[in-house]
Amino acid sequence: MTKFVLLLWILIKSTCTSFAGLASLPAIREELVTEHHWATDDEIDQAIVITRTTPGPVGVWVVSIGYMVDGAPGAVAGWIAMAAPSLLVVLLVGYFGRRAQHPRVRNMLQCVVLASAALLVLATIPIGRDALNGPLMVAITVVALPLLLAKRVNTLWIIAGAAVLSFTGSMLGVAAVSRAPPAQLARHVADEGARESRHR
């Protein structure tokens, strides 16, 4: 029980003070690996690989590392730490929602959304560099992009179709699939998380 409470405290204070899924990584690594010796660097890396293997938010790596440290209670601690800070958005929406029609608030929202779009394009660079490691992968991206923009095919079907194509290509020997793309991706994402933390 004591371990659960301490683990929850370590995880939640890190997620409540970071602004992206992996930005909490350096603080959590410091506490779990260096200070308490509850996890190893390899386990932290493994948790990051798992978050790339899992659909949904990148922040789910906290659940994975929580499970490695303390089994099911650790996973619950990780889930609470991942989910709880989101409730703070209600305060922001409550405040700005009442002023949403104010021209300055509208300008603010427009600028934040446009900056977000720019950052999203930049975020595809390291992922694209690793994921597009052959003609089949490039073809999947090139074909998927117009389909997505035209909104003709549901995203879930595109992901499933890409997975099946890649799997089939690999089995037929048409595509040389890298055996460790998630690890390479994890390194990039971990670097981003560390950069986020160092700058704060």
Add this chain to the structure above:
Amino acid sequence: MTDEPVANDKRARPTLWSLVNVFSRYANTTFGGGSATIAVLKEQVVTKRGWLAPDQFELNYALSRLTPGTNLLAFCTAAGWTTRRWRGAIVALVASSLPCSMLAVLITVFYEQLHGSAWFQAALSGALAAAVAIMLSTAWVFAEPHVKTAPLKAVIVVPAAAALSLGVGLTPVKILLLAAVAGLGWPVKRPAAVAKDAP
């Protein structure tokens, strides 16, 4: 539950079960991170189901980027709160975070087997290639309305954000906060001045 678009301007009020249905299905199945997933959710909650007006979506999305923790979960919480207040917020948060957490635990348990599996790695590589396309299309989905209605902001803010990230090395949250400050300080037309100019 219908997938037909809402024809009138009145917002549809989702049941708690329909919030669970949409957020558990779409927030837990998209690769490419939070923003890509939010783009998929936009299609569902704005276009198909009409739970949020486009400007409510903008508000929820922009503020979720400025909230600590995981942006995707903050967006789902905000959308739940906007449609059904606290009960909606809690339901949307749990629905969007619990299934992927359980999946993460499962993958953690079977990590060695999955990581060494050729079929799993091949399928994952394809899904990640699709994720690149999803992320690029998501950037356009978010930017498009503002490129059309506020082209000057787009021409200034997008390159500035890219330069601050690539050139100066600022973190995303600092760039977004700077964008928020720039937006608050952006010159606005005063209604009095407009009225004065009117015949």
